[in-house]
Amino acid sequence: MDLTETMFTTPEMSAVFSAASQVQRMLDFEAALARAQAGAGLIPSEAAEAIAARCRAELFDLAALSHDAAVAGTPAIPLVRMLTGLLDGPARRFVHWGATSQDAMDTGMMLQTRDGLDLLAARLLDIAGVCAALAERHRHTPMAGRTLLQHAVPITFGLKAARWLALTTRLVRRLRDLRARGLAVQLGGAAGTLAALGQDGIRVTELLARELDLAAPALPWHAERDRVAEIAAIVGIVAGAMAKVATDMALLAQTEVGEASTRAPAGAARSSAMPHKRNPAAAITAIAAARLAMGTVPTLLAGLVQEHERAAGGWQAEWDALPRLFRLTAGAVEWVHRAVEGLEVDPARMRANLGLTDGLIMAEALMMALAPHLGRDEAYRVVQRASDRAAQTGTPLQKVAAADEQIRAALPPDRIERAFDVAGYLGSTDRFIDRALDDFRAVQLQQGAGGATG
Amino acid sequence: MDLTETMFTTPEMSAVFSAASQVQRMLDFEAALARAQAGAGLIPSEAAEAIAARCRAELFDLAALSHDAAVAGTPAIPLVRMLTGLLDGPARRFVHWGATSQDAMDTGMMLQTRDGLDLLAARLLDIAGVCAALAERHRHTPMAGRTLLQHAVPITFGLKAARWLALTTRLVRRLRDLRARGLAVQLGGAAGTLAALGQDGIRVTELLARELDLAAPALPWHAERDRVAEIAAIVGIVAGAMAKVATDMALLAQTEVGEASTRAPAGAARSSAMPHKRNPAAAITAIAAARLAMGTVPTLLAGLVQEHERAAGGWQAEWDALPRLFRLTAGAVEWVHRAVEGLEVDPARMRANLGLTDGLIMAEALMMALAPHLGRDEAYRVVQRASDRAAQTGTPLQKVAAADEQIRAALPPDRIERAFDVAGYLGSTDRFIDRALDDFRAVQLQQGAGGATG
Amino acid sequence: MDLTETMFTTPEMSAVFSAASQVQRMLDFEAALARAQAGAGLIPSEAAEAIAARCRAELFDLAALSHDAAVAGTPAIPLVRMLTGLLDGPARRFVHWGATSQDAMDTGMMLQTRDGLDLLAARLLDIAGVCAALAERHRHTPMAGRTLLQHAVPITFGLKAARWLALTTRLVRRLRDLRARGLAVQLGGAAGTLAALGQDGIRVTELLARELDLAAPALPWHAERDRVAEIAAIVGIVAGAMAKVATDMALLAQTEVGEASTRAPAGAARSSAMPHKRNPAAAITAIAAARLAMGTVPTLLAGLVQEHERAAGGWQAEWDALPRLFRLTAGAVEWVHRAVEGLEVDPARMRANLGLTDGLIMAEALMMALAPHLGRDEAYRVVQRASDRAAQTGTPLQKVAAADEQIRAALPPDRIERAFDVAGYLGSTDRFIDRALDDFRAVQLQQGAGGATG
């Protein structure tokens, strides 16, 4: 046990990728294979049922299996041996018939992946739900838009939440797409010919796929890991996106910004040295988990480079890297969920910060008011000059503008004043929020509609 | 100039991501923006046309622009300044109206990406074509299937080529999918509100998207880089897949294996020290380019973590990393194309190597012949024992088998003999080859059908 | 040419890794090899001098060489051919005698590396010099220390600069160490036996090393790239450290923090949309360059995994990745130098920010005043309670403390007051600054002393 390991994942995702689950998923393969082969007339139905009846992880000694796996360099071979040992009579003869250890491991991994994708999608929808509520509630809460960590022009906090929402919605859609088209059984036998199944290989593959509700691939894919790399990439993108949202929250919680911070749960994260501190622990733990998760992607991408019909190292590295990616990404998602769920927004502070630059944040608004009269180019120069003057003299930009001859010549006083009205310079903010909400609701409905992703 | 830089890319992909192209693609954005705004009634049509008429890269001093970009920390700002400088009259007033520099750069990058994806897909189809021909021609050319770099069971070289083909076909499909759904214009203005366009932001976005034949996103995506990360991932998978194919070829070309090697082009890669050597230079250069390409993916994935409305570092790193990914992946694809195109296959050597183990490569076939009689488990033990004996005594496995009492008790002599017939132990090989070919042809046809992927 | 490529490097480092330099450095190897072999009596002195006289890059057609390199898959083979073509008479016979192309490329790369390390070390010393001045000047300028982006306890800006200084000083030391022990000639011939040199291989290696002022390794290292990986790691650490310093500066420049920002150079980085903005462009470009630089390290680390006596891909990838690492790291160093050199510090804003929490930043000071009386544990609880009250009621912590019965029972009023004196709660700040300065001066002196690293 690692002291900090549980910090970066969730119990649910840990369960999906536990030793017991992995064993069960490989056994699910063995059971389904036996049934598929019975269906194809290759082995007796009774044998298939007897095999399937023993394919329960609780009948296996996981510690012994883990030990044997470390000696053998693979868990599948000792597992098949143990399963065979649980059987007698004719059934014993037909265990793992015509398959190779990678068939069991890859198919098992695909089943675990399916569960993992579902867990991620469900939690992301929870985050999206919170963000949707924030977007609605703060639709008209103005705040500074920031680029390169500098005030740019006003936005609303609703828009910021809508951006998080739109991002999260897209992630859910990608995970569902992947689930629908990216998962496939593996059945190739020793070198991908299914020679041991004679002429029945493809039929068995199809029955196997049906048993497990996975796709039947056109060919085995032992050494072509594009499916795995794609899973890794999409899940890695989820992790990275979580770090983006968490980074925003950590930045908003800065002492000097103070616009939003996460209520700490009872017992959490007070500094050991500083009794007053309220650390954005959820956001920060999310960032750490996300970085760790993204760190596994290159290893899985490099796993594409496999030798001949089955690999010498690249595949074996997946055994550790892919579960790890899911566990850590689940951790990142979970911490972001806690962070947004407990988020306390401070509209007053947002408004106060908007005023920090004494009107400079409205410089673009003033420029665009001038642009139809002076051209964008000249307007830019005029406003830059006025902004510099405002900054140097500590005068509000509006006052400088009202006194500037060139500006006064171009705009009547009330138009200058209007240029400094934050609510009047939000453009498509409202409609963008609507679009993000609409998109989210469409994704939510899709889910309700018959469990397409179930 | 770098001495080895041209080695790892192609002139075509270099052209797509050259300074001139990048400038042209940003100018395409400026021209389309002006026209979209004219279409929405925001700026005069004559101004839009005047702007569009100047949006030609050859009118710009690229060296000066590169210099100014290095000073300014961005190429878009000096570009807009130069474009404005080329205009006079009313048109001058409306250049880059309501947009921000990132709008031009991101949209330009999406246009370059589209071109880049098309180049990759086209060349991958060429590779697929060569592999399809190899799969047909060598459908019945037996060779050793190898797992963990050891002989496993027989396959045919046609099947190996079909695996490369299936992989390449899937890559083309992914690139087309990405092209169809992953590319979008960027238009958000300073902080994603399109405030400078008043209420017309979304309409202008839609017109802009139509002008450029890109998707109009629901919201701007300045700081949510999931689209870019997905592009990076899919292209990175192409690179990794190329390294897989190239690795197979380098391994087949080994002096001790010698089953296939690439005819060197005139003037190529003879060793400086060893006049006799015929290095698998194409495969090896492909591997190097692919590794370099994959190396850019983590940077682009990390680019997901951006601050607030526009990022402080992560976006800027994309400017270099994404073009680099395309250039290097194109190099990997190109070298694989050369390697497969010039591939000389040696069926005699394949057959000779099949015999290297004196029949041990048929051990599974013998086991599967015994399995219905002894059960898989017992058959495994019997054949392992026989294999060990064969290896230790240097006797062909078939001879050991014919002399083994337990085996003779289970199988008649002709069934033992049949177990050592390579052609009789290829399972679904033939049908797998058909499936890969079918799939490839479907993808080829799709392309013909109206050029949806252009 | 890439539009943004010059942005992320320096002309000096580009020159070190230009095609011309690479050619010159390989020619330096050829010249030194010839002289070493003449010294060992293997070839005539006149031949060696004639060869050396032609080893000047300006005699070579770089474009043709680059083209031939792309065909051959290596630049060394065409280079040797060209060099031979420049010679006649006996000298022609002895070009590249007993060497292999990798000998020339690796040794050339080591020479370029030496130049690259020197450039980095020199510029880092410049940064250190600026940081040292800042540390002195702002030794007593108090500011908020920040952990997890929250105010913690006070520090001084001098201490922050001293931390940058200490980091930079350690980097210089590492680069010098690496230069002193990490660089070695490569001479192994075709497969590392130096067979072509008969019994004179080691003697020639030693003379060659002396000629080039590099170390003579115990054995050739064609396929053992630990030296290269270590160079990559150390330079990558420089890049990462630059990103740390740049991140601090970008955070300090935030509109809400405003404690330090870099004076923009004439013509730089004003936003295209927002005329008022003063983006921390130098820091941000440094971050981007550093991320790109660090992105090359895994590729170079993976390059350790090479096949047999010379590699099939991993070595070739170095040709691109190592120069790139140096170029980008130089860019990161350069931009940090510009950022610190132009840094405008605002002590008033620092002091104002210190007051933002109404005394909460002194909570630890209060706790430590109470701890000798209550124990650390109880003091922590008492101060946490007082801090919560202060935050909830908007009362300064000092006032809450003065009114708190438990605190008053433990501390006299003047001791409470003293706990809120920032200058009195800086601990070892001053001495830490001294230590960083001392360390820097020692490194500076070392340089002066005979130029061992010069």
Added chain:
Amino acid sequence: MDLTETMFTTPEMSAVFSAASQVQRMLDFEAALARAQAGAGLIPSEAAEAIAARCRAELFDLAALSHDAAVAGTPAIPLVRMLTGLLDGPARRFVHWGATSQDAMDTGMMLQTRDGLDLLAARLLDIAGVCAALAERHRHTPMAGRTLLQHAVPITFGLKAARWLALTTRLVRRLRDLRARGLAVQLGGAAGTLAALGQDGIRVTELLARELDLAAPALPWHAERDRVAEIAAIVGIVAGAMAKVATDMALLAQTEVGEASTRAPAGAARSSAMPHKRNPAAAITAIAAARLAMGTVPTLLAGLVQEHERAAGGWQAEWDALPRLFRLTAGAVEWVHRAVEGLEVDPARMRANLGLTDGLIMAEALMMALAPHLGRDEAYRVVQRASDRAAQTGTPLQKVAAADEQIRAALPPDRIERAFDVAGYLGSTDRFIDRALDDFRAVQLQQGAGGATG
């Protein structure tokens, strides 16, 4: 528990980075801190001894601690709370005096790192010992040297083993260097000023360092992680080097090469489908573990980029990544040890393979024999032509050479014959082996001499 996790590490290294060890190492810090403070007169000696007496991991509930760590986002805060809870009387007052949680965690990590480095160095010395024996034993066992996976010129297996030995020896040296200069206590307090220790911070740091036998750094290094990044880099280089050696072994074990393979331990890695296979499981598991290990390095390198005085994510990611790097690297080292220790070398097969090219492997030898007469350039052309003819006609090169007029004109028959004597074309092979052995013995002795690295 993960089914395959134990496969990729060792029990010893797992123990160093177990929860119990981590707790003990943080408690070692707390005990040493208390003693150092007693030594500096800051706290009573009895308190220090009472604290130290409770600093035993077995007194702590690790499951509860792990749970609280996940809630708090850090294990140090709940640990200090638990430790305080174990004490009463005055000692209770002085627990964790003036320190921050990162001080305990970083120092604890450095202590674990020291143990980890020692374990790695010891096992690498074991590998080196085996390689040294192989180098001696096979000093004169000729085999093909291979570059780009092609036969190049002859080497001996002793030389190959010596290259592995030299690499491993350099790794040990790097680990020892790192241990001697790279490890330092962390003591900075809340924001690196040690304010809570008044004027005694530096003295306490020095006493603390002495207690723990670690270096006292010039300044705290909470947010400057160059030390950690360097540790990561050096350990990552060990992992990569292991993959190099393992790759060589996997390639040598190929069915077609068969020059060396590892005796499988009882119960290991027989294929589930193919009873005859002898997979190079140890080498392959080493490769997988090494790839996973190297995959953690970029995360740790990225951890350099930390915010202000203490980081928001980058540091937290180290908690998982650094232990993981050590565990996986230990796994890679262990599997390489098993692979070399059980290596069965087949000199007959080596000699047979040498003959595979019918003398082409001696082409360079022939060229070098001709070179003094024809010049290197012309000799290259002549031998290339002869090699092409030999390859095309299936004639041994020696026979072609003996019949070639230009060659006969230049060389007497016995000189031609001599050019095909493998033993006569090994150059400095023997001396290179000696040098590797000498270097290894020096490193071995260093260890014996007083346990400088112990």
